[in-house]
């Protein structure tokens with residue numbers, strides 16, 4: 001298997017290193033894995049003046065799977081081109097339209113999925129820009145973005161949610177703002193239309209404002225949550241509170257071929273980068289998904305999942321988790337990765 005690793009910026013390299021430890025243990029389990037490293041984000045700007053070059057896109061297309069750390073950082077704040085544009089380009093060019101974010105914590109009996117649309121909406125819609133015009137004869141800055149979706153983009157995302165719910169609790173929660181936005185009115189209409197093609201799946205619609213409360217208060221009622229790009233971005237950060245820390249959430253993005261992009265949900269955490277204190281769990285749980293989806297090995301996937309939670313159950317955690325763990329024993333990123341790898345191999 002050719003696995004491309006794009007560690008990116010900030011804490012990306014530190015957490016990617018922990019994932020690589022486990023992948024190397026998978027080689028001991030008999031897998032033939034070829035790890036390829038390349039650049040995305042700020043580090044790519046430093047090297048090539050671009051956050052993602054064509055050659056990396058080509059290597060992505062030739063790989064069996066892609067693992068991404070995170071992009072962005074203070075250094076590039078005032079650059080004309082931003083590290084985050086590399087990530088948006090990667091998602092768009094490789095057509096990663098569905099982003100699956102499991103919100104799962106065995107300690108608290110939490111288990112639901114957020115399916116976020118990743119290829120459209122306000123992050124890509126045109127026109128967008130910042131300009132100046134005369135308002136009341138005063139030159140005034142104004143800005144605009146466009147929340148743009150077509151029917152096909154919505155249908156393909158919604159179907160991912162419905163198909164996943166078939167083997168779960170058969171409950172869909174669709175989040176929109178259809179009391180105000182046209183794009184959400186179309187979204188809701190299509191959810192109801194698609195639901196007719198699926199028997200016995202219960203559909204519930206929530207407006208995004210109230211959904212932010214329901215997600216925290218009644219998470220036990222949730223199974224599969226489907227939503228657009230921007231709402232999905234925001235609510236998954238919110239839901240990280242349920243599991244303990246933003247560093248805990250993994251994700252996988254799917255395209256219409258078999259290529260998958262695995263990445264944690266958090267950003268590059270520039271405030272803690274380079275200190276070896278970042279929580280690598282979001283990254284390691286992304287590997288849990290890779291072992292299931294790419295390696296097709298449920299045994300190893302479960303083994304890694306329970307190794308991570310075994311380490312936590314013994315009280316070992318990075319600094320961001322300490323208020324959630326009884327009698328915690330603080331460890332750094334490397335030590336946490338080593339502990340997980342130990343239980344993954346020996347237990």
Ligand code: NAD
Nearest residue numbers: 070071072073084246247266267268269271272278279320
């Ligand atoms: P962030 O997710 O990087 O950090 C928010 C807070 O959570 C910070 O205090 C950070 O230290 C903490 N945090 C995040 N991940 C952690 C981890 N694994 N362990 C411990 N603590 C962790 O969000 P931000 O501060 O809004 O953005 C920082 C940069 O990351 C920006 O440049 C932003 O554009 C970029 N970003 C990138 C991605 C991505 O690469 N997918 C996603 C979101 C933000």
